[in-house]
Amino acid sequence: MEGNTSLIDAVQQGNHQLISQLLEQHADIEATDEIGRTALMMAVQRNDVDAVAQLLVAGSDPNHRDTTELTPFICAGANGFTASLKLMAAAGADVASVNRFGGTALLPASEKGYLHTVEACLAVGVPIDHVNHLGWSALLEAVILGDGGRLYTDVVQTLHDAGASAHLQDFDGRSAVHYADEQKQNRVLEILTETLEDPQHPAVMEAKAFTADGDWSAASQTIQSALESDGDNLDLLYYAGYFLSLQGRCKESLEHYSRALEVAPDALEFYFYTAGCYRLMNQAEDALQEFDKGAALALENPFFLYHKSNYLRELGRHEEAIGVMEELVRRHPERYDFWFHTANSLRSLGRHEDAIKAIEYAIELQPNNSLYAKHKAQSEHLLANN
Known part of the structure; x- marks a missing residue:
């Protein structure tokens, strides 16, 4: 057990020499921490490409699921860690695998505007029109959760050029074309309707x-x-x-x-780009300030606050993420996806009564989605056994 724990610790420390030594000593490469994360998952979350390569060569499984049903491959897609994603695809990752929300690696990459990762997902064969349990494809997420700016326009263009269906409908019967028109994403709409004339x-x-x-x-x-x-x-x-x-x-x-x-x-889209730069430099507070600057100037647009909440979860700052999501549902009570994500975050912190209340709002807004009923039942079970 000590050797197993040391391999995970070595990855957390970024100690590549120690990782090699432990692998040579046949440390259990699939040993996990208390939430089911292997050393490979740790390496992916740290964006330590060298450690990812070491562990894959040693035979670590890119398809191992932690207690949240997340795999290292999907984690790489969700965080925009393109180099690690490519390494795992080459090592036999199941590129069609899905997370607990039913989404492939391509969906969160498209949602968060990780263009280079979107391109990599498509190159390794991640299915392009897969629909998650919310009823959304990668293209739908890029439009609904994007801002129609330069980055998201390129994401949409990339997906469209690869054959993504612009007319695939979500559970409400609306397509990416509908959302682009509704949100006045004019260039995106021109791409999707193939009426783009301005080179x-x-x-x-x-x-x-x-x-x-x-x-x-x-x-x-x-x-x-x-x-x-x-x-x-x-x-x-x-x-x-x-x-x-x-x-x-x-x-x-x-x-x-x-x-x-x-x-x-x-x-205002440039505040999203500056936030992304600070994220890449591991300057979290500076990144959060940029999200706040954008949000302060776009009071009616949920874009900046939503992506700020994503980043806070990435940082492990879940209480703060919930605070942002609660502000979002206060401003946009019609957004069932916001209620759902709020409930999911509340449950992850053991706040099961609050999670049940939040998921009930999502159920009211979209009563036919079985995902919400499933999550409510899980929260009720956890509350009863708490």
């Missing part, structure tokens, strides 16, 4: 050709050259920041996003 900046199109071969450096250089003569162009500033972030050059990326906000203070 992107020539430099952006040239840069994207380089990214098809994974040449982020050439893409960045192309955009930087264009910025020399068109330095206030928001598209160029966005792609300059995006391509730099993929190279780990987040401080430089921030400079471009900040410049975009100077040029156009109402281009």
Whole structure:
């Protein structure tokens, strides 16, 4: 047992030499902690690609489920950890596997705007039109939970080009086309209805050709050259920041996003991009401040608060995440998905009575969804045995 625990501890410490030593000593590679996480899951959650590679070579299972039914492969997709996702796919991960909400790795990647991860999911064969227990596909999530900005437009374009159905309907009988129209995501709507006429900046199109071969450096250089003569162009500033972030050059990326906000203070999507940069740099408080800046300027739009709650859960700050979700359901009581996620977070903290109340609101709004009834029954069981 001591050796088993040490392997998990070695991953938590990022001690690759110790990981190798323990693997050579035949430590139990599938040993788990109290919530069923293996050393591989720990490595994925830490975004420690070297440790992920070590453990996969040693035979760790990318399909092992923890007590929340999450696998390392799906976890990588949900957190935008593209390199780890590719390694696990090559090691035999079940690319069609789903989480407890019935979603593949592609769904949370699309929901959260992890474009590079979306591309990787599609490349390894994750099913494109899979529908989760909420009735949503990856494309539906990208529209419903996106903002129609440059990043999410590219996510939608990528899914559409790969064959995602724009007319697939959710449990309410509404499609991605309907939601894009309702939320006034004009460019997204043009993509989905194939009426897009306005081409992107020539430099952006040239840069994207380089990214098809994974040449982020050439893409960045192309955009930087264009910025020399068109330095206030928001598209160029966005792609300059995006391509730099993929190279780990987040401080430089921030400079471009900040410049975009100077040029156009109402281009609120850039607060999402700055938050993403701080996330990549593990500067949590700075990232949260950027979410708050966006939310303060978009009071009627749930986008920033919703993604802030996702990030707080990623940080393990579940009480704060619940506080944000409770604010969201106060502002948007018609959103059954917000009630559902609030209930799920409450249950994870053992607040079963509150979880039952929240899930009952979701049931009222969408009474035919069996997922809600299932979760209510689980919370009632946990409450009775508490």
